[in-house]
Amino acid sequence: MTDTLYFSKEHASEMIEHCLQGRPNEACGVVALDGGRVQRVVPMTNAAQSPVRYVLDSREQIVCVQLERDGFDWAVFHSHTRTEAYPSPTDVREAREPRPYIIVSLADSKPVVRAFRIVKDDYLNDREGRIVEVPVHVEG
């Protein structure tokens, strides 16, 4: 488990650009992690095609298995097109894993990137969870 996520300027830009391109809908994807360092950004399709909901495309989600096979950990990113970079009630309810969730807010002219873990006792059944911020550091 990592305490801080480190992005290169390039990786952060790539992730933000995918989110900007997805408007008016939420965009999503995963990042490959080595410890807390982002090694790769994997833009994915939002199967929900909605401005208020995202679902990682199930066919594309196989990349997560492949990343783990290659020794990486991974975290999910998604955008909030009009709200702040903070887990929504939907984000909390749907969180099924303790891994970090990165949120890119496009509400203001300058995108904001933050990350959080949603801590639950029972990830299968709990709809509530405790939100714990994971610091994000963009290098460069």
Added chain:
Amino acid sequence: MPVEVRIPTVFRRFTGDRSVVEVGPGTIAEVIDQLEAQHPGFREQIITSEGELHRFVNIYVNDEDARYLEKLDTKVDEGDTISLLPSVAGG
């Protein structure tokens, strides 16, 4: 060679914390029956009461999404790998 089933963290409570479980070949439905026999309680996490694949779970056979193959009737041969992944969603 057996079929290897990769278990995500959220389901490992049903497999005695194992991340990989081995079963014999068959359809995905039959593989799930084998998993249930080895690890009671597992089946209802993946299959709804109507006998359908739960929408919160994705199943891949050798990196192919089973929903785009024959779903629960998808054949799984010796040496194949099944990967389970909880779907990822939010808003």
